Amino acid sequence: MRLMSNNFEYGYDAVDTYVESLFLKNDAVLEKTITSIQKSGMPQISVYPNLGHFLSLLVKISKSKRILEIGTLGGYSAIWLARALPEDGTLVTLERQENYADTARANIEEAGMKEKVDIRIGDALAILKSMIKSEEAPFDLMFLDAHKPSYKQYLNHALSLSRPGSIIVADNVIFSEDVIEPKENDEMASGIHQFNQAIAKHPKLDATILPLVSKKGLDGIALALIK
Ligand SMILES: C[S@@+](CC[C@H](N)C(=O)[O-])C[C@H]1O[C@@H](n2cnc3c(N)ncnc32)[C@H](O)[C@@H]1O
Secondary structure, three states, rough: OOOEEEOOOOOHHHHHHHHHHOOOOOOOOHHHHHHHHHHOOOOOOOHHHHHHHHHHHHHHOOOOOOOOOOOOOOOOHHHHHHHHOOEEEEEEEEEOOHHHHHHHHHHHHHOOOOEEEEEEOOOOHHHHHHHEEEEEOOOEEEEEEEOOOHHHHHHHHHHHHHOOOOOEEEOOOOOOOHHOOOOOOHHHHHHHHHHHHHHHHHOOOOEEEEEEEEOEEEEHHHHHHHH
């Protein structure tokens, strides 16, 4: 069940729109990216604009130069992340669906971010394993936003691709009330619940979850710092 706004005079939509109106400007490239995702028949599951902006601030605050994103879709969050990188920064983004990656590539090129973004196509877990095997340099910031039941495995691989001070961010960690008490056969909710427990208990992590409201309802984003 998606969590909905309650006991709120204005509702989550109004709160989200209020923050957008304060901090976001019209952005033709990002709007075109969303339109291209709609037109290609891809799911409308990009991060929402205020969250894209928040991610870009995290990149700047942490002075990240190397970012790993798991789950590209049409490149919407990738554009936010890549734009926040310095001139010599790199974003590696992983996507299973070749047609999604094609749409993302076109959008990223349109945003002028082609030189900074490396889209790798295939199953994220397989790509992550080969990155670890080839001893790829550690990432400063890793954004987990793909297959929810695999979040705990993404976390383990992300840890192997990190250094002390790296940041792990994971979207949709309270995507449903069921995350709080998952039903036995609910793979998505229990996958996320296990991930949340893992970041809470992991000795190498200092982590929290920020509950968030938006037009999509209530959700949460996890933030973890590698000690
Ligand atoms: C929520 S969307 C990503 C949205 C994107 N981060 C954004 O905000 O613009 C999740 C993406 O992960 C991809 N995905 C799902 N399972 C995957 C897997 N096993 N390996 C790689 N990508 C996967 C999906 O195809 C989808 O494009």
